[in-house]
Amino acid sequence: xxxxxxxxxxxxxIGKEVIPxxxxxxxxxxxxxxxxxxxxxxxxxxxxxxxxxxMMMPVDGLDALxxxxxILFGSAGDPDIPDHITLWGLRLKICQGLDQYxxxxxxxILPGIDGPLKRxxxxxxNWVIVRENTEGEYSGVxxxxxxxxxxxxxxxxxxxxxxxxxxxxxxxxxxxQSRPRKLLTVITKSNAQRHAMVMWDEIAAQVAKEFPDVxxxxxxxxxxxxxMVNRPAxxxxxxxxxxHADILSxxxxxxxxxxxxxxTGNINPExxxxxxxxxxxxxxxxxxxxxxxxxxxxxxSVVMLLEHLGEFEAAARVMQAIEHVTANPALHTPDLGGxxxxxxxxxxxxxxxxxxxxxxxxxA
Ligand code: IPM
Ligand code: MG
Numbered sequence: 294x295x296x297x298x299x300x301x302x303x304x305x306x307i308g309k310e311v312i313p314x315x316x317x318x319x320x321x322x323x324x325x326x327x328x329x330x331x332x333x334x335x336x337x338x339x340x341x342x343x344x345x346x347x348m349m350m351p352v353d354g355l356d357a358l359x360x361x362x363x364i365l366f367g368s369a370g371d372p373d374i375p376d377h378i379t380l381w382g383l384r385l386k387i388c389q390g391l392d393q394y395x396x397x398x399x400x401x402i403l404p405g406i407d408g409p410l411k412r413x414x415x416x417x418x419n420w421v422i423v424r425e426n427t428e429g430e431y432s433g434v435x436x437x438x439x440x441x442x443x444x445x446x447x448x449x450x451x452x453x454x455x456x457x458x459x460x461x462x463x464x465x466x467x468x469x470q471s472r473p474r475k476l477l478t479v480i481t482k483s484n485a486q487r488h489a490m491v492m493w494d495e496i497a498a499q500v501a502k503e504f505p506d507v508x509x510x511x512x513x514x515x516x517x518x519x520x521m522v523n524r525p526a527x528x529x530x531x532x533x534x535x536x537h538a539d540i541l542s543x544x545x546x547x548x549x550x551x552x553x554x555x556x557t558g559n560i561n562p563e564x565x566x567x568x569x570x571x572x573x574x575x576x577x578x579x580x581x582x583x584x585x586x587x588x589x590x591x592x593x594s595v596v597m598l599l600e601h602l603g604e605f606e607a608a609a610r611v612m613q614a615i616e617h618v619t620a621n622p623a624l625h626t627p628d629l630g631g632x633x634x635x636x637x638x639x640x641x642x643x644x645x646x647x648x649x650x651x652x653x654x655x656x657a
Contacts, residue, residue: 294327294328294329294330295328295329295330296329296330296331296332297329297330297331297332297362297363297602298331298332298334298360298361298362299319299331299332299333299334299361299362299363299364299365299598300333300334300335300336300357300358300361300363300364300365300567301315301316301333301334301335301336301364301365302335302336302338302339302364302365302366302367302383303335303337303339303367304338304339304340304366304367304368304369304370304383304384304576305339305340305341305367305368305369305370305371305379305576306367306368306370306371306575306576306577306578306581307367307368307574307576307577307580307581307586308339308366308367308368308369308576309367309581310581310582310584310586310588310635311367311572311586311587311588311590311591311635312365312366312367312591314588314591314592314635314636314638314639315365315588315591315592315594315595316333316365317639317643318592318595318611318614318639318642318643318646319331319333319595321643321646321647322599322607322610322611322646324647325646325647325650326607326650326651327651329604329607334357334361336350336354336357338350338351338354338383339369339371339379339383340369340370340371340373340374340379343371343374343378343379343382344373348382349369349378349379349382349383349386350382350383350386350387354386355386355387355390355391358387358391358567359391359566359567361567362567362602363567363568363569363570363598363601363602364387364567364568364569364570365569365570365571365591365594365595365598366384366387366569366570366571367571367572367576367591368571368572368574368575368576368577369382369383369384369576370575370576370578371576372578381433385431385433387559387569388426388427388559388569389427391559391561391566391567391568391569392427392561392565392566393426393427393559393560393561393566393568393569394425394426394427394457394460394461394464394560394561394562395423395424395425395426395460395461395464395465395559395560395561395562396423396424396425396426396538396557396558396559396560397421397422397423397424397468397557397558397560397597398421398422398423398424398538398542398545398555398556398557398573399420399421399422399556399593399597400418400419400420400421400422400542400545400546400548400549400555401415401418401419401420401549402415402418402549402550403549403550403554403589403615403616403619403620404616404619404620405619405620405621405622405625406549406550406551406554406619406625406629407550407629407630408548408549408550409547409548409550410522410525410548413525413548416526417525417526418525418526418548418549419529420525420528420529420530420531420545421468421472421529421530421531422531422532422533422538422541422542422545423461423464423465423468423530423531423532423533423538424533424534424535424538424539424542425457425458425461425532425533425534425535425538426535426559427457427535428452428453428454428457428535429451429452429453429457429489429534429535429536430449430451430534430535430536431535431536432450432451432452434449434450434452435447435448435449435450436448451486451489451534451536452489453489453492453493453534455492455496458492458493458496459496459499459500460562461532462479462496462497462500462532463500463503464560464562465477465479465530465531465532466500466501466503466504466507466509467504468530469504469507469509469529469530470504470506470507472529472530474529475506475507475508476507476508476509476528476529476530477507477508477509477510477529477530477531477532478509478510478511478512478517478528478529478530478531478532479493479494479497479509479510479511479512479532479533480511480512480513480514480517480531480532480533480534480537480538480541481493481494481511481512481513481514482513482514482515482537484513490534493534494511497509497511497532514533514537514540514541517531517533517541518541518544521541521544521545521548522548525548542555542557542573543573546573546574550629551587551628551629552573552574552590552628553572553574553586553587553589553590553626553628553629554587554589554590554593554619555572555573555574555590555593556570556571556572556573556590556591556592556593556594556596556597557570557571557572557573557594557597558570558594558597558598558601559571560601568598568601570594570595570597570598570601571591571594572590572591572593572594573590574586574587574590580627584634584635584636585626585627585633585634585635586626586635587626587628587629587635587638588626588635588638588639588642589615589618589619589626589638592611592614592615592642593612593615595611596608596611596612596615599611610646610649610650611642611646613645613649614642614645614646614649615642617645618638618641618642618645621641624637624638624641626638
């Protein structure tokens with residue numbers, strides 16, 4: 294029987310609540326499957342680790358992850374530690390260190406969920422945002438000098454490489470090609486940013502030639518926000534720079550009903566390194582410890598993890614279980630206007646996963 298080695302990194306805040314829930318779903322799945330099993334290793338990295346060791350993860354932490362087939366990540370962020378330290382010390386260290394250059398963020402309005410766009414039918418909103426995940430505005434290049442003096446200066450350089458832009462566009466075109474509508478929108482801001490974004494556009498046009506069957510267009514990032522609200526059905530696959538996609542994906546998640554639902558995969562497409570899957574919601578200190586965090590973002594991330602491992606049937610089964618549960622308003626957590634707890638939603642998804650197992654069906 295195949296065994297997948299999974300690293301779990303709950304991190305901070307509600308990550309500590311939703312990652313164990315995600316693991317429970319994977320365990321329920323493995324119990325009801327005959328073809329594979331999981332070997333989990335948990336890493337207690339994050340804010341608490343920082344308080345003890347002065348760093349978010351050990352210096353050789355990446356080495357431990359290299360041996361894994363996939364990583365399930367919660368969130369990084371602590372009320373007592375500056376955000377740029379938690380981010381750069383853990384999540385970005387992993388994404389950049391393991392060259393997870395394609396950040397994939399699907400958005401759909403799941404059954405039973407009420408999106409804020411009253412004129413939008415749920416089938417009008419079915420997007421996947423591809424975020425460049427290793428460079429651009431998050432290059433980390435820049436500096437500060439004359440700190441505290443009137444002549445203080447600071448820079449953050451948005452750095453784009455031809456290789457980096459080419460590979461993310463190619464990934465996005467390929468993904469668009471694999472979806473029924475074969476439609477890609479390239480987000481840009483080349484009217485104002487006249488160097489890197491112009492190169493970004495040029496490379497998109499070059500890569501497009503390799504995909505004659507994909508229809509594509511370009512949209513300025515500011516106009517894209519209005520288009521997402523006014524003409525959601527005109528979009529399908531979307532590719533954007535690191536920061537542009539960060540912003541657009543929060544808008545996408547909110548338009549689909551809640552930040553608590555949205556999943557993401559940080560993918561190394563060449564599979565030279567393990568990929569990492571996480572809900573996009575972050576640590577959410579306001580609700581941490583209350584047991585009401587929505588675990589659906591983690592469960593959908595688990596679906597992406599399974600797809601990445603090639604377990605498409607199991608992935609589809611978990612997705613069906615999620616949709617079965619969201620369709621029932623009694624199983625909505627407070628972010629969706631309900632009163633259900635993390636534990637109740639998790640138990641319901643696990644029960645549904647178990648009851649739809651092939652082994653169960655043959656017995657029944
Ligand atoms: C995301 C998050 C992070 C990001 C934060 C936590 C720094 O917003 O994954 O979208 O900006 O990358
Ligand atoms: Mg974000």
